Amino acid sequence: MTARLFLILLLVLGGVLVAQVDAETRTFQPSSGVWNLAANWRDSEDRPGIPEAADTAIIPEGKTCTIDAAEAEAQIVNVESFSILYITQGAKLTIHDGTAEDCTITGLISFIAKEGQSDPGEIHCYNNVSFAGGGNLYATSGVKGRLTSRVVSDVPTTLTIAFNNVIQGYFDVEAALVNNGTVIVGGSGNVMRLMTHPKTGGSSAFWIAEGLGKIQVDAEVSGTGQWQLDANSTGNPELEINATCTDLDGYVRIGGGTMDVNASFCTTGDVEYYGGTINVASAPAGVTATFGGTCP
Amino acid sequence: MMARIASLWILAIVLPAFTAVTRAQIPPGYEIIRITDDPDHDFDATINDCGQIAWDKQLNNIFERSEIFLYDNGMTRRLTDDWIADWYPVINEEGVIAWDHRIHEYDSRIHLYEGGKITELFDGRNVALSDLGHVAFLRFAQPSCRGPAMNIFFYDGQGVQQVTPASGLAHQTPVLNAADELVWTQYDFCPNPWVSEILYQPEPDGETVQLTTGQQVPVSPKINNAGLVVWQATDYERGYQRYIQVWENGETRTVIFPGSGPELNDRGDIGFSSGAAWLYLDGEIIEIAYEDARTSMRDINNHREAVITINFEGVRDLAYMRRIRTGESDFDGDVDLDDAASLHDCLTGPGDFDRLCDCRFLDLDHDRDVDLGDFVLFQRNYTGAK
Numbered sequence: 001m002t003a004r005l006f007l008i009l010l011l012v013l014g015g016v017l018v019a020q021v022d023a024e025t026r027t028f029q030p031s032s033g034v035w036n037l038a039a040n041w042r043d044s045e046d047r048p049g050i051p052e053a054a055d056t057a058i059i060p061e062g063k064t065c066t067i068d069a070a071e072a073e074a075q076i077v078n079v080e081s082f083s084i085l086y087i088t089q090g091a092k093l094t095i096h097d098g099t100a101e102d103c104t105i106t107g108l109i110s111f112i113a114k115e116g117q118s119d120p121g122e123i124h125c126y127n128n129v130s131f132a133g134g135g136n137l138y139a140t141s142g143v144k145g146r147l148t149s150r151v152v153s154d155v156p157t158t159l160t161i162a163f164n165n166v167i168q169g170y171f172d173v174e175a176a177l178v179n180n181g182t183v184i185v186g187g188s189g190n191v192m193r194l195m196t197h198p199k200t201g202g203s204s205a206f207w208i209a210e211g212l213g214k215i216q217v218d219a220e221v222s223g224t225g226q227w228q229l230d231a232n233s234t235g236n237p238e239l240e241i242n243a244t245c246t247d248l249d250g251y252v253r254i255g256g257g258t259m260d261v262n263a264s265f266c267t268t269g270d271v272e273y274y275g276g277t278i279n280v281a282s283a284p285a286g287v288t289a290t291f292g293g294t295c296p
Numbered sequence: 297m298m299a300r301i302a303s304l305w306i307l308a309i310v311l312p313a314f315t316a317v318t319r320a321q322i323p324p325g326y327e328i329i330r331i332t333d334d335p336d337h338d339f340d341a342t343i344n345d346c347g348q349i350a351w352d353k354q355l356n357n358i359f360e361r362s363e364i365f366l367y368d369n370g371m372t373r374r375l376t377d378d379w380i381a382d383w384y385p386v387i388n389e390e391g392v393i394a395w396d397h398r399i400h401e402y403d404s405r406i407h408l409y410e411g412g413k414i415t416e417l418f419d420g421r422n423v424a425l426s427d428l429g430h431v432a433f434l435r436f437a438q439p440s441c442r443g444p445a446m447n448i449f450f451y452d453g454q455g456v457q458q459v460t461p462a463s464g465l466a467h468q469t470p471v472l473n474a475a476d477e478l479v480w481t482q483y484d485f486c487p488n489p490w491v492s493e494i495l496y497q498p499e500p501d502g503e504t505v506q507l508t509t510g511q512q513v514p515v516s517p518k519i520n521n522a523g524l525v526v527w528q529a530t531d532y533e534r535g536y537q538r539y540i541q542v543w544e545n546g547e548t549r550t551v552i553f554p555g556s557g558p559e560l561n562d563r564g565d566i567g568f569s570s571g572a573a574w575l576y577l578d579g580e581i582i583e584i585a586y587e588d589a590r591t592s593m594r595d596i597n598n599h600r601e602a603v604i605t606i607n608f609e610g611v612r613d614l615a616y617m618r619r620i621r622t623g624e625s626d627f628d629g630d631v632d633l634d635d636a637a638s639l640h641d642c643l644t645g646p647g648d649f650d651r652l653c654d655c656r657f658l659d660l661d662h663d664r665d666v667d668l669g670d671f672v673l674f675q676r677n678y679t680g681a682k
Binding site: 022023024029030034036037039042046047048049050052053054068069070071072073091092094 | 339487
């Protein structure tokens, strides 16, 4: 009987321990180097090894890590202050779910060109990602990045930009986005496409197209963020509204360029007009653009 | 019979975790000493049968200040002193040490310490070293698929030959045994998620054999001089637990669950980590502890001595689990005439001697020689044949 009880205790205790998730924390080591080299990482027991799906990957302060046209994955990615994670064209970072802890980016994630590669770099988020502190997301002009939310437990994961933080460049933002900072695009041929999942902006948020940049709104955007079209010496920007956005409270500043309204746009904020064009599509019928009024 | 096998299998799964709840053990006849004690992190320690330990120390915790150190029977020497990262040393039975001299990501050289001199061999990284002084390493290659491709190369003291074909895959973490049998990890970073396999080449220029099939993320292979191979894999279905498998004569079996980072000696003992440093000796699993430090396994030798990391509040130092010196040299359970004969052969007289190797077991007063002082202690411990 005692032996049986001991065996049961052993199995229960062992079972509990074995059932634990054995996620590793892997810390990037060299001052600069590639993600996909085992020697460049150490786990909590100082073993080399590339981050796996359940792992936390840390790019410590002052380090530069590059995902060089390869698949990379982790459950949590923390890019610390003054560190950089480069994602080249053709590279894909998958951030898996399974943890209550968000990814925190207080350093820089930058999408960059890769010779011989034309596909955009991609980040697929099965886990929430927060840009805070000095955390920013850039794409080199002409280099396209792709950010996606994956639906986990019926809820899309969220990309959050804190006050004073920035997403800048040529992106397909397929992620659910909470913008309390700045989303900005400039430069010839660069398009910030807000698509797939809803976005919202807080009172400190800006949605800015400048120069020859374009913001293309293909998913609903709501909130009190401010919209800006800023022409400069390089050219005139565009703001193209292709999804109904009628729950807005921010003002709209048209400083040159073109605002094409192809789906209804309504903000309780005023419009400041310094030149440029606002086009409201005649089809489909019923498309309206409302500024400073009452939104439905 | 099946029920017994099942019970053993359950125990194999449960025991490491269960034992972790109990207090740590040290094998009889062994003791642990601390060999580094400073604020700088010590990494990548390897040990040979002479009890020599090579590692890299990150001075001031600056990566570029990673320097190579050598411990030999109580004496520690610093081998490198520059602002270029020297890391991942490996030491062979001759006391030769090879490591990566990493100038930057795309410029890394293999450096070799032999006979008190450091020489630069060629460009490469992730070095493995055999007892013959042969070297395996990797170099970046042009990707044919996507991602950083890497190939394994082999140097036999005469020339360098490429082991892996230009496939666009990333071959990493090579390990050589004394017969130049080679194992390594092959990564494919094209699929999502990326995959890996353990590959084995029984002889230079020979066929390559894939040892893994269907395991998730098998990595970090090691091979001993008996041709036994171990590696770590991950069980995605059971909480991403790492476990350790052994390959021997064409058969693969799981020996430790959970466990990671296996190290292997020629007896088939396995050192590994699972929240602490552990040894798997003759089917018995023993936790290696040092005071209140968090420990992790670095390497074991054929005397079942081990070097472990001792982590006090994030600072990594090293400890050495070594044989207690009683006068035994053949470790047959007594101090007898056989050991006296060894003492006679090992006598150096007073002095300071490197590489006493197996004679270190007769340096009973730990003063780096085998002299009359040791003879006196030997006499006191003499038991005669048992």
